[in-house]
Amino acid sequence: MSEAARVPVAELIGVTREYRMGQNLVRALDDFSFTFGRGEYWAVMGSSGSGKSTLLNVLGCVDRPTSGDYKVDGVSTARLDDDELSELRSRKLGFVFQSYNLIPQLNVLENIMVPLFYQDDPPDDGEERARKLAERVGLARRLDHRPAELSGGQQQRVAIARALVNQPALVLADEATGNLDSATALEILDLFDELHAEGRTIVLVTHELDVGERAQHVLRLKDGRIESVARGQRSAAGARA
Amino acid sequence: MKHSTLARTVKLGISSLLLHKLRSLLTTLGVLFGTSSVIAMLAIGEGASEEAQEQIRQLGSRNVILRSVKPREDFATGGGQSVRVLSYGLTEEDLGRIAETFPGVARVVPVREIYEEVRFSDRMLNPRVMATLPVYRDVTGRVVSEGRFLTDQDEVGVANVCVLSYEASRYLFPVASPIGEEIKIGADYYTVVGTTLDRVRQQSDLAGAGKSSAEVFIPLETGRKWYGNMQVKLRAGSREMEEVELHEIVVEVEDPANVEFVANACREMLKRNHKQSDYEIVVPLELLMRAEETKRIFNIVLGSIASISLLVGGIGIMNVMLATVTERTREIGIRRALGAKRHHIVSQFLVECVVLSVGGGLLGVALGLATPLVVEHYAEMRTIITPTAPILAFLISSGVGVLFGIYPAWRAATMDPVEALRHE
Structure with a gap:
């Protein structure tokens, strides 16, 4: 693969994340090192408490490692302050949540544009981008609808459009199909496949096997460590311990 | 760019407040009545003292009047x-x-x-x-x-x-x-x-x-x-x-x-x-000075009442905003995840507070300007609205919004995004 020459999208180097839960110290990620390559589509799986949510939060720069370093698109996050991390989120990362998490008082177009509001130097073509993305996810006719007027599947499409509006290096999805019926879930997964085909880097956290199997690669976690790495059919099957 | 950001924040604040119309209206009442009562009381007080001073002045401020009693x-x-x-x-x-x-x-x-x-x-x-x-x-x-x-x-x-x-x-x-x-x-x-x-x-x-x-x-x-x-x-x-x-x-x-x-x-x-x-001495100048002293005391009393009522109004706003922040924890988490910096969150909530208090202030000024007219008409009292009163009342009410908005906004901005996102 020619990716080796390029900077990886997300690189975790010896990341440990500890929480204090009452009296106990919980180690959600334990000396975790991994690299997500550009254009790859990963499913992160594991039972609850395996650390997959923590991994996603660290990847999304909403949580900081207790120790170790995390590089997004080659930028080390260890020394960034809160504002710089926020700016990084608004420029390099796209989030898709299980419960869509649209902002109720904004319409579809505005919801898609939210990440751009928070950039220090927002692009001038933000609205045009948002319209194109709305069209891309099939909601061009509902731009002035409020989230409450949309179905779950439609809301998730808005959320995906929102995750793409800042042209992120990495799209993170947390149980993105968890609240949807199976038919709608398939539509959303198809959309992820399309995005992958377009060259997006996607990390999808799920505990559903059939969802995980749709991804290019599967990363299994257990107790904050890597349990297994399964390369998808298109790349050579094998494990990276 | 900066201008449109502010405009958008204000627009967002207003639409958030309109989501709970009754609550927002009730929240503004404290400031509304505070502001209007200050203006009305000031106008009535000013009118009464002006009338008294006018009467005294007409006795002649250079005169000493001796009367048989x-x-x-x-x-x-x-x-x-x-x-x-x-x-x-x-x-x-x-x-x-x-x-x-x-x-x-x-x-x-x-x-x-x-x-x-x-x-x-x-x-x-x-x-x-x-x-x-x-x-x-x-x-x-x-x-x-x-x-x-x-x-x-x-x-x-x-x-x-x-x-x-x-x-x-x-x-x-x-x-x-x-x-x-x-x-x-x-x-x-x-x-x-x-x-x-x-x-x-x-x-x-x-x-x-x-x-x-x-x-x-x-x-x-x-x-x-x-x-x-x-x-x-x-x-x-x-x-x-x-x-x-x-x-x-x-x-x-x-x-x-x-x-x-x-x-x-x-x-x-x-x-x-x-x-x-079997005589009395009336010194209009002394009366005038006493009237001015009375007016000064009246203004102090009025000022205290005004500050208390605006304080109460401000606490009302703070109370509601704290509840709002808790209620919208998830929204805060989402915004933070999507790249909002702390100052974005602070300004979002601060703007809502200011919109509430300025809205209350404006309505209060309107009510405060109308009340003296009614009083003048029905109680046949003279009232004087000095231009400074509504301006001052309005500025103070806006200031109250900022002052009492700081804490809720700060609470919102310092939330842990991970915790906020997990909030149901």
Whole structure:
């Protein structure tokens, strides 16, 4: 693969994340090192408490490692302050949540544009981008609808459009199909496949096997460590311990 | 760019508030009533004190007014049916002493009151009939509206002429001009030679025959000649003889700075020469200063009430905003995850607080400006809205929004995004 020459999208180097839960110290990620390559589509799986949510939060720069370093698109996050991390989120990362998490008082177009509001130097073509993305996810006719007027599947499409509006290096999805019926879930997964085909880097956290199997690669976690790495059919099957 | 960001934040704030219309409205009420009551109270207070000061000013701020007062009857009244003669009050001697020996006195004007009814055809009035000198007009600042005031010729010639105040002329001559007409004071006829404007434009227009400011002026000499010092006063069925030389002495001081000194000199002099306290001294300047002091205290009290009510309004806003922040924890988490910096969250909530308090402030200003109009119309009180009052009230109410918004906004901004996202 020619990716080796390029900077990886997300690189975790010896990341440990500890929480204090009452009296106990919980180690959600334990000396975790991994690299997500550009254009790859990963499913992160594991039972609850395996650390997959923590991994996603660290990847999304909403949580900081207790120790170790995390590089997004080659930028080390260890020394960034809160504002710089926020700016990084608004420029390099796209989030898709299980419960869509649209902002109720904004319409579809505005919801898609939210990440751009928070950039220090927002692009001038933000609205045009948002319209194109709305069209891309099939909601061009509902731009002035409020989230409450949309179905779950439609809301998730808005959320995906929102995750793409800042042209992120990495799209993170947390149980993105968890609240949807199976038919709608398939539509959303198809959309992820399309995005992958377009060259997006996607990390999808799920505990559903059939969802995980749709991804290019599967990363299994257990107790904050890597349990297994399964390369998808298109790349050579094998494990990276 | 910066401008559109603010516009968007304000728009977002308003749409968030409109999501809970009733709650937002109720939240603004505290500030609304705080602001409006401040403006209304200030307008009413200002009007009342202005009216009081106007009245005092019309007494003449350079004047010291000495008045005869019937002494308290500390002797036993035997029988009751016998005719008593009460002798008291200021004397010609007092007048002479002040005029001749007091330094810094410009003019001294004596006034005698005549207890007689005034009639014209079938109309009868009980005004204050005052026998005085022509300078009375100057010293007390009376304004002639028609004809002329008393003159030295009237005085020398002991003429039977009179001048009516507006109130008196309006009652006796509701339609025609009184000039040249003959009116009857007691048993004698007097020719009306002029009318004066009323001193204080009060709400006494209501009462037709009110004694309030109905005044009739006649020459001092004429009064002395025809009525003497001894006068009969009819009172609740019994007759009372009074012997009063002068009812009032108006002392005009040359320099306003000396008013207090002259007033004290008068006080000393009267104390020495009068066995009983049958006089009073009115110093308009002192009254004016006292009125100003009262106004200052009133303003302090008002300021305290205003600050308390705005404080309460502010606490109301803070309370609701804290609840809102908790309620919208998830939204805060989402926004943070999507790249919102802390200052974005702070400004979002701060803007909502300011919109609430400014909205309340604006409505309060409107209500506060309307209230004095209503009061003026129904209570017939004078009100004055100074331009600073609504501006100040508005600025303070906006400031309250910022002040009480800081804490909730800070709480929102310092939330852990991970925790906030997990919040249901």
